[in-house]
Amino acid sequence: MTDTSADFLGTVDSATAALRVLFDPTPLQRNAYLSARYGADVWLKREDLSPVRSYKIRGAFNAMRKALAAEPDRRRFVCASAGNHAQGMAYACHHFGTEGVIFMPVTTPKQKIDKTRQFGGGQVEIRLVGDYFDDTLKAAQDFCAQAGAIFLPPFDNSDIVEGQASCAREILAQLPEGVTPDIVVLPVGGGGLSAGCVQVLRAAAPGAAIRFVEPCGAPSLKRALEAGAPVTLPKVNNFVDGAAVARIGDLNYRVLAGTPPEHVLLAPEDRLCATMLDMLNTEGFVLEPAGALAVDALRDLPEIAGRTVVVVVSGGNFDFERLPDVKERALRWEGRKKYYILRLPQRPGALRDFLGTLGPDDDITRFEYLKKSARNFGSVLLGIETSGRAAFEALEARMDASGFIYQDITEDTVITSLIV
Known part of the structure; x- marks a missing residue:
């Protein structure tokens, strides 16, 4: 060694x-x-x-401990975080009785804000600034410089790293x-x-x-x-x-x-x-x-x-x-759920014909008319959950044999983000 x-x-x-x-x-x-x-x-x-x-509590506590030992009169700490680092610093502030100012994006879920405030035990102030984290970080750093506070970065700091290393020890x-x-x-x-x-x-x-x-x-x-x-x-x-x-x-x-x-x-x-x-x-x-x-x-x-x-x-x-x-994501990865856009004829019995293509394990979880694509056809957003990939292969073969026109949009993130 x-x-x-x-x-x-x-x-x-x-x-x-x-x-x-x-x-x-x-x-x-x-x-x-x-x-x-x-x-x-x-x-x-x-x-x-x-x-x-x-x-995250490991690094935040260690960095705060060492900062207070070096400069005991500087007792105001700042961080920018929407998650675990914020909670770790809040907990450390409560323990040491120091003041903490935590900057979070405006879009941070209320549950995370409330939990951070709870861990701080009255020692922390939470400021919601910016829609994106880069804006939040800049606001935190600007405030820190003006207030003469100590900034606690989430990971790129030797005292933070030293604290996280206690996990391996x-x-x-x-x-x-x-x-x-x-x-x-x-x-x-x-x-x-x-x-x-x-x-x-x-x-x-x-x-x-x-x-x-x-x-x-x-x-x-x-x-x-x-x-x-x-x-x-x-x-x-x-x-x-x-x-x-x-x-x-x-x-x-x-x-x-x-x-x-x-x-x-x-x-x-x-x-x-x-x-x-x-x-x-x-x-x-x-x-x-x-x-x-x-x-x-x-x-x-x-x-x-x-x-x-x-x-x-x-x-x-x-x-x-x-x-x-x-x-939803887990089912898609396992091959048990897919989304299709189905071109359904606008005639009596068309829906019944489509339902006849479904297998015993095929379950419709979404059926929504999007618009009338043409006089005689309509577009349907179709969500189906089934037993696995083989069942989808069989379903698509039956739809092909019945003459249905469809598009599998499961992996098309642009389309699914807009309509699913």
Whole structure:
């Protein structure tokens, strides 16, 4: 172990010990369901069971602790966040009795605002500014400079990284005696958690293979590794809001540089929804999309059979108003739901003829006339749920044989976003 590694582990040990005034180590649980499914020894690090239901409390607390030690008279902190970082900072403000000003986009759901305010316990002020996060961030930074406050960034900061690294320190202490991980799977957003945990694992468990996972719609680490430097993604899919970051943190990239790009796995957003529902229905775990990333990535790790695999479950702040969308996406990924635009003849008996093409497992979940396309035909938005892909192949064959004209729009995001 190099002196630098030893120094980092020492600071992480101090951060980990300091955290104990807030909460005991989050559980590391062997999961029998996933172990049997993948033929491996799968352990889940349950960061969704922290006081704020995510790992973000670690970095926020550590950064605030060190800032107060360095400048005890500066007791005003600022951040910009619509989610877990805001809640972590609010909790830390309540603990230290400091003032916090948290900037959130105007579009932030009321549930997240109320929860952040609750964690702050009267120590935080929430300001809603901007429709987009970039506007919110600029407002927070401008205010911070004018007020002489201390800005707490969500991930690209050495004290934040040091705090997040306590997660890995706990993992190694919690595994049964004599057991070391063969593979550790880490979710990636801005890179604070992964940069911290990687440094601990390299120093204290060098034999562990590390795999990273990002959402397909926000592969900021993978693209940076491919380019050899951080890049700003031109577009980000915000569905996995806890990991939808357009640019990996510069500090964090320096730690992760040299990682083979193929060690960064990409999770399709719709498949992630199936994983969320699976864990909810089988294990009773309420996971947010980012919190399910590492669990979902097990599907793409064929080499895990017979090995000890640690999966970091990063958060469980899920808004149940999103559940219908999650279910819809999961059904589409599983091949159990499709949307069509059907050209239906405007004549008596045409609807009856179409219904005759349906199989015993085919269920119409949406039937809506869009407009009259021509004098003798009308366009119908048709949603069908069935048992699987084979059932849809049979249905389409029957519709073809009956002369119906239709278009499958399930994967056309432009059309479905407008009319579904």
